[in-house]
Amino acid sequence: MKLTDLYPSRYLKAEDIKGKDRTLTIKGITMEPLGQEKDEKPVLTFTNSDKQLVLNKTNGLVVASLYGEDTDAWIGKHITIFATRVPFGGKLVDSIRVRERAAAAPTAGDEDLPF
Secondary structure, X not given: OOXXXXXOOOEOOHHHHOOOOEEXXXXXXXXXXXXXXXXXXXXXXXXXXXXXXXXXXXXXXXXXXXXXXXXXXXXXXXXXXXXXXXXXXXXXXXXXXXXXXXXXXXXXXXXXXXX
C-alpha cells in the first residue's frame, strides 16, 4: 500500500493524471488558505473530477490567456492538464500544467475521471 493511499488529498497531483492529458470542465474557483502560512490561493473545482487544482500563477496565466482575466467567465470552460517536471528549489519536481490551447469538451472516457 502507498502512503498516498493512507492519506488521500483533495487536490490534484501530477501522479493522479498518470502521464496522460486530461480535459476538465471548470465548475468554479475559490480562494482557500493553504500551506503553513495559510496564504490565500486560488483553487479550481471541476464538474468531472472530485479533486481540485490549486492554481499556481503559471497555470492561472495560461487559463486567463485562453478565457480572459474574469474568473467568472471560466465557469463551464474546458482546460487540459498534463504532468511534467519543472525546476523548483534546485531540483526537478513533478508538476501539473495547463495546455496553452483551448481544450475540447471531455470525451466519453474523461467524463467521470478517477480522481
